[in-house]
Amino acid sequence: MLDLAFIRSNPDVVKEAARLKNNSIDVDALLALDQQVVALQHEVEEARAKQNQLSKGIQQAAKEKNTELRNNLIAEGKKLAEFIKAKEPELHQLIEERYNLLLLVPNIPDPSAPVGKDDSENVPFKYWGEAPKFDFQALDHYDLMLKHNLVDIERAVKVAGSRSYVLRGDAARLELALINFAMDKMSRKGFTPLIVPSMARDFAFVGNGQFPKGRDQVYELKDQDLFLVGTAEVSITGMYKDEILKGEELPLKFVGYSPCFRQEAGTYGKDTRGVFRIHQFNKVEQYIICKADHEESVFWFEQLLQNAEELIQELELPYRVVNVCTGDMGDGKVGMYDIECWVPSEKRYRETHSCSYLHDWQARRVNLRYRDEEGKVKFVHTLNNTAIASPRILIPLLETHQQADGSILIPEALRPFMGGQKFIGR
Ligand SMILES: Nc1ncnc2c1ncn2[C@@H]1O[C@H](COS(=O)(=O)NC(=O)[C@@H](N)CO)[C@@H](O)[C@H]1O
Numbered sequence: 001m002l003d004l005a006f007i008r009s010n011p012d013v014v015k016e017a018a019r020l021k022n023n024s025i026d027v028d029a030l031l032a033l034d035q036q037v038v039a040l041q042h043e044v045e046e047a048r049a050k051q052n053q054l055s056k057g058i059q060q061a062a063k064e065k066n067t068e069l070r071n072n073l074i075a076e077g078k079k080l081a082e083f084i085k086a087k088e089p090e091l092h093q094l095i096e097e098r099y100n101l102l103l104l105v106p107n108i109p110d111p112s113a114p115v116g117k118d119d120s121e122n123v124p125f126k127y128w129g130e131a132p133k134f135d136f137q138a139l140d141h142y143d144l145m146l147k148h149n150l151v152d153i154e155r156a157v158k159v160a161g162s163r164s165y166v167l168r169g170d171a172a173r174l175e176l177a178l179i180n181f182a183m184d185k186m187s188r189k190g191f192t193p194l195i196v197p198s199m200a201r202d203f204a205f206v207g208n209g210q211f212p213k214g215r216d217q218v219y220e221l222k223d224q225d226l227f228l229v230g231t232a233e234v235s236i237t238g239m240y241k242d243e244i245l246k247g248e249e250l251p252l253k254f255v256g257y258s259p260c261f262r263q264e265a266g267t268y269g270k271d272t273r274g275v276f277r278i279h280q281f282n283k284v285e286q287y288i289i290c291k292a293d294h295e296e297s298v299f300w301f302e303q304l305l306q307n308a309e310e311l312i313q314e315l316e317l318p319y320r321v322v323n324v325c326t327g328d329m330g331d332g333k334v335g336m337y338d339i340e341c342w343v344p345s346e347k348r349y350r351e352t353h354s355c356s357y358l359h360d361w362q363a364r365r366v367n368l369r370y371r372d373e374e375g376k377v378k379f380v381h382t383l384n385n386t387a388i389a390s391p392r393i394l395i396p397l398l399e400t401h402q403q404a405d406g407s408i409l410i411p412e413a414l415r416p417f418m419g420g421q422k423f424i425g426r
Contacts, residue, residue, distance in 0.1 A: 001364040002105050004034065013108060020115055020326035023106045030101045037094045044087050051080050103212055106331040107361040113335055116325030122338065123325065124349075128309070129318030131342050136404040140345030141395040142274035145171060147406055148425040151275070163264060163278045167391060170424040174397075174410075175282060175390045177417035179257060182284040182311055182388035184417075186255035189307060191286065194256040196235035199226045204238025207366035209332035209358075216265045228261035232285040233384045237362055240289065244377060245370040251290035251300065255387060258283065275391040276350070284387040291370065292360055292378045297334070301357040304385035305337050308353045311387060314413035317396045318342040320349050332361045339386075341396035352393050355385035398424075 007014050008031065015027050054077040061070035114123045132138075145151040150171035156164040167175055187193050202225055205211040210218060210230065219228040229235055236256050245252070260283050271277035286307060288300045305321065312319050324336035336356045340349035360379035363369070369377050401409045407425040410418055 001102050001361060002107065003360075003364070004102065007031070007102075007105065008034065014105060017106050017108045020109055021106045021329070021331060022117060022327050023104070023331060025101070025104045025106070027105075030098065030105070033094065033098050033101065037091070037098055040087060040091045040094060044084055044091060047080050047084050047087075051077060051084075054080065100212070103206065103365070104331075107334055107358060109326045109329065109333070110335045112323070113329065114323055114325040115327075117327040119325075119328045121325040122322040122328055124320045124322045126321040127318075128313065128320070129316070129342070131318055131347075132344055132400050134344070134402075134404075138344055138399065138402060139406070140274070141343075141398045144398045144402055144406070144408065145274070148408075150424070153274075160279070163272075164280065165275050165278060165391070167275075170418075170421075171391070171394065173418055174394060174414070174424070177414050178388050178390050178393060178397075179282060179284055180417045181314075181414055183255055183257060185311060185314075186284070186286065186307065186387055189253075191253040191255035194232070194236065194254050196229075196232045196239070196256045196258050198229050198235070198259045198261065200229050200235050200238055201225050202227065203241060203366070204229075204234050207241065208234045208237040208362055209330070209365065210234060213331070217263045219261050219263060229258060230260050230262045231283060231384075232256035232258040232260070233287060236285070236287045236384075237366055237368075237382065240368045241366040243368060245289070245368075245380065247291060247370050247372045250370060250380065251288050251296075254285075254287040254289075256285045256287055258285070260389075274395065276395060278391070281389060281391060283389040286385045286387050288383040289368070290381050290383070291372065292363075292381050294359070297357045297359060297381045297383060300383050301335060301337075301355065304383055305339070305355045308339055308355065308385055308387060312339065312341065312352075314411065315393075315397060316411045317393075317400055319352070324354075329356070332356075332358045334359050334361075341393070342400070343396050344399045350392075350395070352389065352396065353386035355383075357381070357383040 011027050011031060018025050054073050058070055058073045061073060114121060150168050152166040152168055156166045183193050205218060205227060217230060235258060236254055259280060261280050264277055267277060286304050290296050290300055319339055319341045322338050322340060324338055329336040333356045338351050339353035341352045343350045359381050362382045363379040369379050371377050398408050403409055407423045410422055410424060415421060
């Protein structure tokens with residue numbers, strides 16, 4: 001959410017941001033509604049002030065035993081009370097409508113973000129590692145998993161329907177190793193490990209920006225105000241709702257683990273082979289809450305990216321980083337980098353991480369503030385990035401490290417989390 005005062009004084013900046021983000025918000029309609037609210041608020045406040053004067057006048061008239069004046073003033077007070085009683089529901093209705101429109105206003109993208117309509121216009125700006133050259137017939141991730149009995153999709157589909165899977169044997173151990181590897185490394189970087197709820201209330205989804213627009217991607221628990229999170233980002237954003245943090249506490253740095261659930265509405269027929277695009281997966285999430293300062297946000301944006309790059313480099317996976325364009329970054333972002341790992345079987349890079357900074361757009365939605373060194377209370381800035389999301393990361397991992405004999409070499413950095421094991425399938 002943007003500051004209403006900012007929208008009032010910069011309507012064209014907000015309209016341009018909406019255009020760049022393919023966001024259809026009608027800023028003029030919002031401002032017209034806002035003017036109605038302000039006018040009606042003023043009327044009601046005037047009426048209340050008049051009521052106060054009248055009650056003083058009534059007391060004065062009573063003191064002076066001026067019954068006629070007192071009765072007239074009481075009658076006038078009654079008329080005012082009826083006016084206020086009639087106007088208040090209308091005012092609340094208009095305030096609610098304005099709030100619902102405010103939730104749809106996008107953040108202002110940083111000028112460094114490429115202008116574009118969709119992911120085809122994201123701009124790669126960094127490459128690391130060489131695509132592996134196999135002198136044997138390399139297998140894709142699903143064939144590798146089948147070969148080593150690492151997955152059971154048929155039985156998962158029996159239990160849970162499409163886009164579900166069972167990880168078996170060393171794949172199950174590998175996923176847990178990856179989660180521990182990420183949690184361990186990030187903890188040693190001073191990020192506080194969290195294991196957060198995967199069920200959260202509506203307000204948390206409004207908070208991170210998933211609601212209202214992305215409701216169709218979220219599983220709802222029947223007859224409860226509870227929904228399954230698609231990312232720990234939702235739960236962590238909701239944790240601090242309505243709090244005022246001490247400036248000296250910032251930045252708060254979290255590495256949060258949670259199972260993640262996504263409807264993947266609108267992706268019918270896309271990435272149906274194996275475990276690339278599924279309804280449930282596990283993710284280790286980096287999350288920062290920092291002071292309201294652009295340079296500070298940009299610093300942490302780069303740090304979160306670097307943390308993920310270090311993890312991927314330790315997994316010895318070739319990747320590239322793309323600067324996400326305005327049409328693909330979504331409403332809440334000021335800037336966004338995706339990391340895409342090379343997938344040998346597809347001979348292309350596929351997204352495995354997504355890094356964003358949002359200034360105070362989420363903080364305003366959960367009313368999360370801090371008191372700065374001058375005692376001024378401000379909304380914080382928030383940022384997030386993937387540390388590891390599995391099983392998607394298993395795809396480049398298994399394919400890149402497969403050997404001629406079909407076994408898979410476990411990267412050095414993961415072995416301590418796999419009991420020292422060096423290979424899968426040997
Ligand atoms: N349906 C899915 N199946 C498997 N992995 C997924 C799915 N959706 C997302 N992921 C993984 O989770 C990562 C982060 O998802 S994201 O929506 O891009 N971004 C976030 O959730 C942010 N909170 C940063 O993690 C993706 O890069 C991808 O690796």
